[in-house]
Amino acid sequence: MAPFTTTKRRVAVTAVAAAAAIGVFVGLGPTPGGASSHREAPLIAADPQADNTDLYAFVSPDATDTVTIVSNFIPFEEPAGGPNFYQFGTGVRYDVRIDNNADAHADLVYRWTFTNHTRNPDTFLYNTGPVTSLDDQDLNMYQTYDVQRIDRKAQKKTTIVHDAIAVPSDVGEASMPDYDDLRKDGIVSTGSSKYFAGQADDPFFADLRVFDLLYGGDLSETGDDTLKGFNVNSLALQVPKGRLAKGGDAESNPIVGMWSTASRRAPGGHWVQVSRLGNPLVNEVVIPAGKKDAWNASKPSDDGQFLPYVQDPEVARLIEAIYGIQAPATPRDDLVSVFLTGVQGLNKPPHVVPSEELRLNMSIAPCTSGCSALGVIGGDNAGFPNGRRLSDDVLDISLQAVEGVLVGQDTGLGDGVDANDESFGHSFPYVAEPHDGSDTSPH
Amino acid sequence: MHTLRRTAIAVSVAVALVVIAGLGLFRQLRADAHAPLVSTAALDAPIVPGATLDQTITNLQTHLAAVPDDAHGFAQLGLAYSAQATHTGDPTYYPKAEEALQTSLRIQPDANADALIGMGVVANAKHDFADGVRYGRAALAIEPDAAHILGVIGDGQLELGHYPAAFATFQRMVRMRPDIASYARVSYARELRGNIPGALSAMQRALRAAGSPDDASWVSYQLGGLYLRAGRIGPAAHAFRQSEALSPTYVPPHAGLARVAWERGDIDGAIRGYRWVVARLPLPEHVIALGDVYTVAGRTKQADDAYALARTEATLFRANGVNVDVELALFEADHGDAATALADAKAGWAARHSISAADAMAWASYRSGRYRGAARYERSALRLGTRDALYRYHAAMIDLELGHSDAARRNLRVALATDPHFSILFASRAAGALDRLTHG
Numbered sequence: 001m002a003p004f005t006t007t008k009r010r011v012a013v014t015a016v017a018a019a020a021a022i023g024v025f026v027g028l029g030p031t032p033g034g035a036s037s038h039r040e041a042p043l044i045a046a047d048p049q050a051d052n053t054d055l056y057a058f059v060s061p062d063a064t065d066t067v068t069i070v071s072n073f074i075p076f077e078e079p080a081g082g083p084n085f086y087q088f089g090t091g092v093r094y095d096v097r098i099d100n101n102a103d104a105h106a107d108l109v110y111r112w113t114f115t116n117h118t119r120n121p122d123t124f125l126y127n128t129g130p131v132t133s134l135d136d137q138d139l140n141m142y143q144t145y146d147v148q149r150i151d152r153k154a155q156k157k158t159t160i161v162h163d164a165i166a167v168p169s170d171v172g173e174a175s176m177p178d179y180d181d182l183r184k185d186g187i188v189s190t191g192s193s194k195y196f197a198g199q200a201d202d203p204f205f206a207d208l209r210v211f212d213l214l215y216g217g218d219l220s221e222t223g224d225d226t227l228k229g230f231n232v233n234s235l236a237l238q239v240p241k242g243r244l245a246k247g248g249d250a251e252s253n254p255i256v257g258m259w260s261t262a263s264r265r266a267p268g269g270h271w272v273q274v275s276r277l278g279n280p281l282v283n284e285v286v287i288p289a290g291k292k293d294a295w296n297a298s299k300p301s302d303d304g305q306f307l308p309y310v311q312d313p314e315v316a317r318l319i320e321a322i323y324g325i326q327a328p329a330t331p332r333d334d335l336v337s338v339f340l341t342g343v344q345g346l347n348k349p350p351h352v353v354p355s356e357e358l359r360l361n362m363s364i365a366p367c368t369s370g371c372s373a374l375g376v377i378g379g380d381n382a383g384f385p386n387g388r389r390l391s392d393d394v395l396d397i398s399l400q401a402v403e404g405v406l407v408g409q410d411t412g413l414g415d416g417v418d419a420n421d422e423s424f425g426h427s428f429p430y431v432a433e434p435h436d437g438s439d440t441s442p443h
Numbered sequence: 444m445h446t447l448r449r450t451a452i453a454v455s456v457a458v459a460l461v462v463i464a465g466l467g468l469f470r471q472l473r474a475d476a477h478a479p480l481v482s483t484a485a486l487d488a489p490i491v492p493g494a495t496l497d498q499t500i501t502n503l504q505t506h507l508a509a510v511p512d513d514a515h516g517f518a519q520l521g522l523a524y525s526a527q528a529t530h531t532g533d534p535t536y537y538p539k540a541e542e543a544l545q546t547s548l549r550i551q552p553d554a555n556a557d558a559l560i561g562m563g564v565v566a567n568a569k570h571d572f573a574d575g576v577r578y579g580r581a582a583l584a585i586e587p588d589a590a591h592i593l594g595v596i597g598d599g600q601l602e603l604g605h606y607p608a609a610f611a612t613f614q615r616m617v618r619m620r621p622d623i624a625s626y627a628r629v630s631y632a633r634e635l636r637g638n639i640p641g642a643l644s645a646m647q648r649a650l651r652a653a654g655s656p657d658d659a660s661w662v663s664y665q666l667g668g669l670y671l672r673a674g675r676i677g678p679a680a681h682a683f684r685q686s687e688a689l690s691p692t693y694v695p696p697h698a699g700l701a702r703v704a705w706e707r708g709d710i711d712g713a714i715r716g717y718r719w720v721v722a723r724l725p726l727p728e729h730v731i732a733l734g735d736v737y738t739v740a741g742r743t744k745q746a747d748d749a750y751a752l753a754r755t756e757a758t759l760f761r762a763n764g765v766n767v768d769v770e771l772a773l774f775e776a777d778h779g780d781a782a783t784a785l786a787d788a789k790a791g792w793a794a795r796h797s798i799s800a801a802d803a804m805a806w807a808s809y810r811s812g813r814y815r816g817a818a819r820y821e822r823s824a825l826r827l828g829t830r831d832a833l834y835r836y837h838a839a840m841i842d843l844e845l846g847h848s849d850a851a852r853r854n855l856r857v858a859l860a861t862d863p864h865f866s867i868l869f870a871s872r873a874a875g876a877l878d879r880l881t882h883g
Contacts, residue, residue: 047622048654074654091651116651124688264621264652267629267645272621293620294588 048074049089050262052277053232054204055096055358057258057387060238061366062427066192068238069096069110070390070431071260071277072202077169077231079435079442085126085169086199086233087143088114092262093271094235099257100246104301104355108244109150112197112235114143114166126169131176134165134185142168145197147237160195164188167198169231172438179433187428193243196236200431201422202227204280206395207415223416229435229442236429241362250362255342255349257357259300273297278358279339279385280394285315285402286339300355303340307354310335316402325411328404338385338401346376347386360387373418377405390424390431393417496530499523514551517543518558525565532726532756534763540565556585556592563595567602570766572795575599590620597628604796606635606827623649623658627665635798637828639673660690667699672832674862676706694724698732706864710740727753727760731774735867750778766794772803777868781810798824798834806837814844832858832865836873843876852880 056070071094077086088094093113097106119140120128129138147161167186170179188195207222241250259278263271276296286309287295295306311331320327328334342348342359349359364381372378373393376386377400384392385401396414403411422432435442503520507513521544528536544565547558563578579595586592597612610632617625630645646666653659667682683699701716717733734749753774760767769791775784788807791800805820821838825831835858842851855877864870 046654046658047652049652050622051654089652091648124685265648266617266621267626267641267648270618272618274620274622291588293590297588297619 047264047274048076049087050092050264050274051075052260052262052275053202054280055258055260055277055388056203056390057358057360058389059241059360059362059364059366059382059387060428063192063238064366066238066240067244067256067360067362068236068428068430069258070203070234070236070429071096072200072204072232072234073262074233075202075230076227077199077202077233077434079170079229079231079439080172080437081169085171085437086231087116087141087169088112088145088166088197088233089262089264090114090116090143091264093264095261095263096235096237097259097261098244099300099355099357100244100253102255102257102349102352104299104303104353104357105152107152107246109148109152110237111148111150112145113148114145114197117142117144127171127175130174131168131171131182132178134167134182139168142166143197147195160190160193161188164195164197167196169199170434170436172436174438176436179436183433192240194236194238194428196234196429198234199231199434200234200429201420201434202230202232203390203420203424203431205393205417205420207417222414225417225421228421229439231434234429234431236431238428245362253349254363255347255359255361257300257342257349257355257359259357273299278356280388281398282339282356285398286310286313286335300357301353303355306356307336307340310339313402316404319403319413325403325413326409328407328409334404334406335401338406343376343385343406346381358388359385374400377401391419393419496523496527500527512550514547514555515557517547517550518555518561521547521558521561522564525561525568529568532724534760534765537565537569537763537765554585556582556589559585560592560595563592563599567595567598569764570602570769570794572599572602576603588619590616591624593619594624594628601632601635602795602797604798604800621648621652623652623654623662626652627662630665630669634669634672635827635829637830639669639830643669643673656689657693660686660693660696663689664693664696664699667696671699671702671706672862672865673830674832674860674864676703676864679703694720698724698729702732705736705867710736714740725752725756727756730756731778732867734778739867754779766791768794769797769800769803772807776803776807776810781807781812785811785813792820796823798827798829801826802834802837805841809837809841809844814841817841818845830857830861832862833869835861836865836869839873839876848880852877855880 051073053072053075055072056068058068060066060068073088073094074086093111096110098108098110099105100107119137123140126141127138128140131139134142143166144163145161145166146159146163149158149160150156151158165186167183168176170176176182183198186196186198204227205225206227207224208226241254242248244250244256246253257278259276261273261277262275263273266272274296276298278300283292283295287306291306298305311333313332313335316327316332319325336354337343337348339356340354341352347359347361364386367380367382370380372380372383373391374380374397375383375389375392377397383389384394384397388394393414396418399413399415400411403409403413405411420432424430424432500520500523503516503523507516507520510516521540524536524540524543528534528540540561544558544561547561548555551558559578559582563575563582566572566578567575576596576599579592579599583589583592583596593612593616597609597616600609600612613625613628613632617629626645626649630642630649633645634642643666646662646669650659650662650666653662663682663686667679667686670676670679670682680700680703683696683703686693686696687700697716698720701713701720704712704716713736714733717729717736720729721733730749730753734746734753737743737746737749757767757771757774768787772784772788772791775781775787784807788800788803792804794800801820802824805817805824808814808817808820818838818841821834821841824834825838835854839851839854839858842848842854855873858865858873859877863874865873
């Protein structure tokens with residue numbers, strides 16, 4: 001069934017999707033005939049190192065005076081991804097940006113930067129023997145990182161982590177017999193804060209086919225976790241709530257907004273933001289085709305330009321056309337609250353400037369009983385869209401939100417995947433260990 | 444014959460790109476599948492992660508047989524054919540690519556940026572750069588925020604000889620989206636202007652931005668070429684080996700290593716290397732390089748066979764709409780008939796005023812005994828300040844005919860200082876000529 005092919009393209013295929021389809025191929029022409037006048041470069045390059053997949057923020061369940069933020073990069077890492085496996089980008093600034101006074105501008109920035117190291121330049125091997133510690137000489141290629149805390153208001157830049165070693169990709173059992181130990185070694189503690197950079201199982205779970213089927217098909221066909229068995233590279237930090245709150249006062253100012261970005265440098269010194277992520281699925285559900293590059297380069301303070309897409313998402317209309325589920329009346333103030341301002345009485349800060357940020361009310365305690373992967377719409381205020389936990393089923397939540405669950409229209413729509421393939425940890429960094437490279441069928 | 448290295452590198456780069464781009468497809472889809480709408484695209488037109496370009500084409504064909512009104516699918520198929528042309532060196536895929544893209548545009552005449560980008564890519568691939576720019580601009584009007592479209596436009600402008608415009612386009616591209624695609628273009632722009640350290644630095648940046656072993660392999664190969672053209676054999680060899688290690692099935696670095704073997708005086712190794720490459724990727728530039736090594740080894744019969752094969756291939760390219768005038772002019776100037784070379788060069792110059800077209804005009808004019816015209820065109824070829832040893836050699840030979848021995852000596856010195864092994868056929872002649880000018 002493809003009656004909406006054209007429309008679908010328009011909606012479904014984001015600029016990046018189009019790029020994907022094209023970029024793929026665009027190796028550009030030949031230089032036949034024997035000479036070289038025309039030197040080609042690829043048209044579109046995948047940039048997974050700067051591709052921000054998901055941002056999570058939650059009150060730490062085992063340290064409730066702290067907040068944990070996880071930002072993931074490099075989607076769809078195959079566990080057996082030799083020869084170089086997966087490294088963070090060295091020409092990239094990885095930021096988590098915090099807006100603690102709701103003015104749509106970052107007040108605080110936590111910034112990761114990485115440096116590559118190769119012990120033996122004569123070999124291209126990732127490791128030259130079993131790696132049993134982070135400083136093992138057999139780990140031939142490794143990365144170190146710094147974390148800076150930038151206080152925009154005080155104009156103060158502090159390096160809080162210096163030359164820490166990133167936990168390497170899990171190459172396999174023979175190469176890394178005790179990966180768990182490497183990972184524990186990789187957690188950096190400074191006072192009551194913790195930092196981590198390394199590989200992890202991708203905590204996102206979803207049947208991505210749902211976005212195809214939305215446009216014509218049978219949603220009951222879904223139920224396979226498309227992300228199963230893939231890893232990502234995670235950046236995690238755990239800091240006392242007061243470190244994030246306005247004026248250091250988490251009691252009076254408990255709601256913080258945040259988003260993550262990745263930037264690369266244009267020759268000449270100019271940093272360019274190439275990826276932006278706050279709430280999950282915004283690109284998919286909200287931002288239309290042709291706007292993806294603009295979105296990724298944009299700032300929350302400029303989000304007014306995207307308001308119409310939130311107030312009248314085309315996805316809802318498509319579902320109405322195909323499935324006969326009536327789209328809620330527009331303009332969608334309910335979605336404005338989810339994506340742009342926070343929900344009144346929950347995570348909407350006073351005097352908020354509408355902007356797409358993941359907003360967390362840090363005063364809401366972690367859920368201990370009656371918890372729901374559907375978060376707020378499941379009656380569990382400690383979950384999405386009040387921040388986002390690793391276990392939150394954001395695809396179902398987003399789909400149901402778009403279909404009007406917040407204005408009383410409960411469709412129960414979903415993708416049939418309700419939990420991750422791996423269970424999460426009970427302590428920092430919480431993300432599950434990566435699938436190792438010796439697993440021959442990780443998916 | 445002129446510079447084989449240029450030849451080998453440039454052309455195999457093209458192939459490399461496509462190979463890599465082909466592989467990149469899957470990475471890209473994987474990478475973006477996390478943004479589910481991308482995976483939608485993947486599912487819609489069933490591009491399967493891990494599939495080869497062949498499989499992708501088959502899948503798209505099957506899909507389009509069932510959903511014949513899928514404009515996006517036809518655009519993808521067009522690009523896949525174009526990639527296949529470069530990947531295999533078989534230009535018969537270009538007409539197929541154009542047909543698929545035209546079908547896409549017929550189904551969706553409005554706002555079909557994908558198909559227009561595809562048309563631009565194919566036009567550039569066929570060396571119809573004016574059309575490449577036109578299609579690119581049409582696509583950009585639909586998607587003004589898409590940095591990659593600037594790549595299509597800038598590539599076309601560059602090859603038309605519109606250098607200030609092209610450099611500005613690349614600058615805009617890299618400011619919009621710094622990634623290997625834009626870094627590599629900036630690197631090339633710097634190299635053309637003679638800024639080798641800047642070109643290396645931009646390419647190193649591209650290497651750091653490479654998101655996968657395949658991409659890194661492609662960039663390493665580029666780096667190897669830059670080092671070779673700067674006469675730095677050791678770093679070049681290392682870069683080619685790294686490229687090979689990163690992507691063991693990727694053929695081009697083997698051509699680079701064959702070239703390194705020749706530069707190090709290992710003629711047998713070079714022949715073995717090029718034969719290995721030609722057996723897997725029978726592109727004209729590799730065939731010609733093999734022919735030239737045979738020539739300097741005194742194996743004339745095998746050299747002639749290689750050159751004949753290269754000519755046949757050029758005919759095939761022309762038959763499929765690829766404009767090879769500039770490339771063939773240089774080949775004919777060195778391996779064939781001066782009049783043919785000049786006719787080709789003139790046709791090339793009529794279409795575009797790039798420095799390569801100017802150099803072809805200069806060299807074909809020189810071979811035809813038109814030294815004054817040759818000098819004028821060679822000045823045009825050097826107008827950007829490119830540190831190109833072959834162009835300098837051409838300039839020196841023209842200088843000699845005009846009796847400008849000081850200028851000839853200067854140009855030869857620059858050529859040999861830039862790269863003492865700049866050409867399989869001419870490097871030693873250049874050294875001999877300089878020796879005679881200095882001591883004779």
